[in-house]
Amino acid sequence: MLTEQSTSLDGTPTPAPAGGSDQRAHHDAPDTVESFARLAAMEEGPERDAVRDELTTLWLPMAHRIASRFRNRGESIEDLRQVAALGLVKAIDRFDPSRGAFESYAVPTITGEIKRHFRDRMWALRVPRRVQDLRNKVRIARRELTQSPGSAEPTVAEIAAHAGLTEEEVAAGMEALESFSTLSLDAELSSGEDGYSLADTLGANDPSYDVVVDREAAKEGLRKLPERERAILYMRFFEDMTQNRIAERLGISQMHVSRLISRSCARVREEVMGARKRRGGGDADAV
Numbered sequence: 001m002l003t004e005q006s007t008s009l010d011g012t013p014t015p016a017p018a019g020g021s022d023q024r025a026h027h028d029a030p031d032t033v034e035s036f037a038r039l040a041a042m043e044e045g046p047e048r049d050a051v052r053d054e055l056t057t058l059w060l061p062m063a064h065r066i067a068s069r070f071r072n073r074g075e076s077i078e079d080l081r082q083v084a085a086l087g088l089v090k091a092i093d094r095f096d097p098s099r100g101a102f103e104s105y106a107v108p109t110i111t112g113e114i115k116r117h118f119r120d121r122m123w124a125l126r127v128p129r130r131v132q133d134l135r136n137k138v139r140i141a142r143r144e145l146t147q148s149p150g151s152a153e154p155t156v157a158e159i160a161a162h163a164g165l166t167e168e169e170v171a172a173g174m175e176a177l178e179s180f181s182t183l184s185l186d187a188e189l190s191s192g193e194d195g196y197s198l199a200d201t202l203g204a205n206d207p208s209y210d211v212v213v214d215r216e217a218a219k220e221g222l223r224k225l226p227e228r229e230r231a232i233l234y235m236r237f238f239e240d241m242t243q244n245r246i247a248e249r250l251g252i253s254q255m256h257v258s259r260l261i262s263r264s265c266a267r268v269r270e271e272v273m274g275a276r277k278r279r280g281g282g283d284a285d286a287v
Contacts, residue, residue, distance in 0.1 A: 029103045030058045036097040055092050056085075059106065063088040066110050073118065080114060087113030131176045137163045138173030214272055221271030229264040236261055 035055055042048040067084035071077050087110035095105050141163040145154040154162070160170045222230055228250070235241040235249070243261070247254040 029062060032058055032102065033097070036095060036102060039092075040097055052092060056089060059088055059092070059102070060085060062103070062106070063110050066107065067114060070114055070118070075118070080117075083114050083117045084110050087111075131172055134165070134169050134173035135176035136173075137165060138170055138176075213275070217272040217275035218268055220275070221268035224271070225264055225267065229260055232257060232260050233264055233268075 032055055035051060035058075039048065039051050039055065042051065063084040064081050067077065067080040070080055088106060090113065091102070091106040091109040094109070095102055099105070138159060141159045142154060145151065145158060145162055156167050156170050156174075159165070160167045163170070165173070222233070225233070232246055232250070235246050236243070241249075243254045243257045247257045250257070
């Protein structure tokens with residue numbers, strides 16, 4: 001529940017003045033107590049919309065100031081101001097003048113809207129909330145440890161001690177720092193004349209792996225053949241003998257050798273195709 005006090009952006013509470021008037025902690029915090037009282041008493045309609053628009057215009061500089069705190073984090077200041085304006089409108093619509101000063105309610109509402117924008121819209125990779133929180137703690141700790149001129153880059157152990165985290169949590173947070181945005185595959189990785197893109201470093205499918213698998217499948221098919229048929233295939237494909245020479249060695253006709261080779265190759269091919277289907281591959285082209 002909101003108390004009768006205002007909280008400045010740096011977290012310092014300041015008492016609200018008597019009578020429930022706005023505590024104007026900043027130059028961009030206008031006195032709008034009467035306008036909010038009118039808004040709360042009005043029914044929906046054009047007149048109420050006009051008062052609402054007037055309040056939005058008066059408090060918009062404060063929303064822009066809050067948005068500026070989040071600059072240089074990968075989002076344009078124009079987009080941040082739009083998100084802050086959305087948070088301001090939500091704060092105006094939900095504010096109860098009897099609960100305290102508007103600024104003390106609007107500041108966390110607008111800040112929360114911007115933080116949700118970063119959490120839900122800005123991550124190119126979906127990162128768990130826990131890791132996002134670790135990223136923020138690591139980022140703040142690094143900034144605090146290096147804010148003095150000439151400060152060296154803090155070690156993982158130093159960040160862990162400063163942030164109250166384990167070194168494993170710091171490592172996860174530092175990795176998340178690099179996951180906020182992605183790099184285009186066409187991005188140049190070298191500024192020289194022989195520059196190359198990230199896509200040039202990616203590997204491709206190596207057909208040699210399929211050949212290895214097919215050979216292993218063919219071995220299994222060959223083992224299942226009768227001994228004479230294995231001998232014929234060995235003479236034909238490994239010793240490079242003609243069908244006539246094989247026929248002369250075995251004392252059979254060349255036509256019979258041709259039929260045995262065709263039948264043996266078909267059986268081995270079926271074995272290879274079966275192996276490919278079992279591992280989810282395509283057809284075997286040739287054995």
